[in-house]
Every structure is written in C-alpha cells, then in structure tokens.
Amino acid sequence: PLTRAEVLALPKVELHLHIEGTLEPELILRLAERNGIRLPYADLDDLRARYEFTDLQSFLNLYYANMAVLQTAEDFADLTRAYLARAQQAGVRHAEVFLDPQAHTVRGVALATCVSGVADVLEQSEAEFGMTSALIVTFLRDRPAAEALAVLTELIEMEAPIEGIGLDSAEVGHPPVDFEEVFALARAHGLECVAHAGEEGPPEYVWQALTLLQVARVDHGIRSLEDDALVSHLVERQIALTVCPFSNVRLRVVDTLADHPLPAMLARGLAVTVNSDDPAYFGGYLDDNFQALVTTFGLGATELATLSRNAVLAAFLTEEQREPLL
Numbered sequence: 001p002l003t004r005a006e007v008l009a010l011p012k013v014e015l016h017l018h019i020e021g022t023l024e025p026e027l028i029l030r031l032a033e034r035n036g037i038r039l040p041y042a043d044l045d046d047l048r049a050r051y052e053f054t055d056l057q058s059f060l061n062l063y064y065a066n067m068a069v070l071q072t073a074e075d076f077a078d079l080t081r082a083y084l085a086r087a088q089q090a091g092v093r094h095a096e097v098f099l100d101p102q103a104h105t106v107r108g109v110a111l112a113t114c115v116s117g118v119a120d121v122l123e124q125s126e127a128e129f130g131m132t133s134a135l136i137v138t139f140l141r142d143r144p145a146a147e148a149l150a151v152l153t154e155l156i157e158m159e160a161p162i163e164g165i166g167l168d169s170a171e172v173g174h175p176p177v178d179f180e181e182v183f184a185l186a187r188a189h190g191l192e193c194v195a196h197a198g199e200e201g202p203p204e205y206v207w208q209a210l211t212l213l214q215v216a217r218v219d220h221g222i223r224s225l226e227d228d229a230l231v232s233h234l235v236e237r238q239i240a241l242t243v244c245p246f247s248n249v250r251l252r253v254v255d256t257l258a259d260h261p262l263p264a265m266l267a268r269g270l271a272v273t274v275n276s277d278d279p280a281y282f283g284g285y286l287d288d289n290f291q292a293l294v295t296t297f298g299l300g301a302t303e304l305a306t307l308s309r310n311a312v313l314a315a316f317l318t319e320e321q322r323e324p325l326l
C-alpha cells in the first residue's frame with residue numbers, strides 16, 4: 001500500500017466541500033466569544049460530544065445551529081482561510097467550494113457579507129496557498145424554490161464572483177424537479193450546475209438532476225448503483241460523481257467504510273471522485289479520506305491516479321488551468 005507521504009504528495013482536486021462544513025469546534029467557540037454569542041454548549045468537549053449522527057437530518061441540525069457564530073465578513077474570511085491552509089497541507093491543488101447563502105440570509109446576515117467574506121479570500125488562494133479555487137453557491141432544497149430564485153437573481157444583479165450553483169440540504173421529499181426554474185436561470189447566465197442527488201434520495205432524483213437540471217456533475221450519487229440504466233448513462237457520458245466516503249459513513253448511508261461501494265463504482269467505470277464534504281464534522285479532510293481508502297481497500301497508485309484524473313477532468317477549469325494538473 002501507498003505510504004502517508006505518497007498520499008499527501010498526490011495532487012488533489014476537491015469538488016464537493018461545504019465551507020460551513022469546515023467550521024471546526026475550536027473556531028466555533030472563538031467566533032462565539034468574538035461576536036458575543038451564547039452557545040448551548042458547556043465547553044469544547046460538550047460540543048464535540050454532539051458529533052454523532054444517525055442520518056443526514058441529524059447532522060444538518062447541528063451544522064445549521066453552529067452557523068450562528070458566522071456573523072461578519074471577517075468571520076467568513078477566517079473560516080475560508082482556515083480551510084485553504086488545511087487543504088494546502090492535504091495536497092489540494094484546486095478546490096471548488098460550496099457556500100449556502102440561505103443558511104445565513106435567513107438569520108439576518110446580508111447576502112453580500114457571506115459571499116464577499118468567502119470570495120475575497122478565495123480570490124487570493126493561488127497567491128497565498130498555491131491552489132486555484134472557485135465558488136459555487138448552493139441552494140437549500142428544503143426551503144421554497146421561490147426563495148432560491150430570489151437569491152440567485154440578487155447574486156446575478158450584484159455580479160457575484162460565482163462559477164456555478166448547486167443544490168443541497170435535506171434530500172428526501174425535495175426532488176430536483178422543484179428547482180427547474182432556478183437552474184434554467186443559472187444556465188441562461190452561463191453558470192455551471194451541480195446538485196446533490198442519490199445521497200439519501202432514490203435514483204429517480206439523480207435522473208431528474210441530469211435531465212431537468214442538466215447538471216455537469218452529481219454530488220454523492222451513490223444510490224445510482226440501484227439503477228443499472230442510470231449507471232450505464234453515467235458511465236457512457238462519464239458524468240462525474242463527487243463521492244464523500246467519510247460523510248457516507250458518518251451519516252449512516254453505509255455501515256462502515258469497508259462496506260462503501262467506491263471500489264465497485266470504479267470497477268463499473270463510473271467517473272468517481274473523492275471529496276471531504278463537511279470535514280470538520282465527518283472526521284477528516286481530503287488527505288484523510290484518501291488515506292482511509294488506501295488502508296481499507298488497498299488502493300494503489302493506479303487507482304488513486306484515476307480518482308485524481310477524474311476530478312481534474314470534472315473541474316470547472318479552463319484547459320490552460322487543467323493541463324498542469326493532468
């Protein structure tokens with residue numbers, strides 16, 4: 001098996017990373033103090049004790065509650081800088097970062113505050129951390145599509161520096177079809193499109209993301225394996241799936257990492273990529289996810305190269321930017 005040093009040295013591309021999911025417990029407490037916010041936690045250990053999840057919703061409850069500490073553009077900038085520093089250590093060369101604006105606007109934070117706090121730091125990622133980056137705003141599917149449409153309209157009007165849009169939060173009962181109009185508007189403005197689908201939801205949601213939202217990549221997508229016609233469709237078109245091994249284990253989508261279908265997905269020829277999703281909540285960053293795959297499945301240099309290459313090909317990069325990563 002590959003060594004830790006070899007795993008770290010592998011040039012990595014991260015395509016599924018929620019910036020709010022990089023909010024570490026220590027930073028939560030520091031920002032709470034800085035902003036004079038009272039949290040319902042006695043101390044760091046009390047907070048850490050709550051990181052045990054039974055499903056996606058049980059995680060989302062903690063994830064959204066902890067965001068209360070993110071108030072100013074400086075808070076979002078500090079969060080983003082901390083992620084970039086950690087990603088650089090992990091060997092990340094390019095990151096496409098999700099931001100959930102509605103998780104902040106619904107609690108009174110201005111859209112420009114969260115977007116510029118993150119975007120201003122991402123703009124410096126190459127100069128400060130030696131990695132390129134892009135911002136993808138994700139809409140909360142468990143909130144009304146009309147609200148997403150209003151936020152997207154505002155982002156377009158303010159000429160926000162975004163590469164694309166995505167769709168996340170509680171999946172079951174919130175099918176992609178509800179967001180057709182939002183994605184059509186995004187496409188009309190030249191924005192790239194991705195969506196979470198087939199994490200907890202059925203293969204039908206993956207089909208909808210592909211055919212109705214016309215996404216370029218599917219976030220998670222692991223339940224696609226239940227539908228052979230869908231697998232064939234994804235393989236033929238080499239549509240990338242941004243798979244998140246630690247996330248799937250911690251949200252009980254799979255029982256243990258050893259039960260994860262990633263090797264089976266690779267064997268079927270799916271364009272699998274490895275991602276960290278919400279690393280502060282799920283037990284590790286991108287290097288840790290790769291390391292665990294190497295340890296659990298004995299993946300070798302060839303498989304890791306395939307996973308990395310899949311991510312480089314699926315990234316929203318110009319050919320000039322892509323070439324040195326291939």
Ligand code: ES4
Nearest residue numbers: 018168169196247277278
């Ligand atoms: C998420 Cl793992 C996951 N699934 C859906 N929505 C999310 N938002 C943040 N992490």
Ligand code: ZN
Nearest residue numbers: 018168196277
């Ligand atoms: Zn996600």
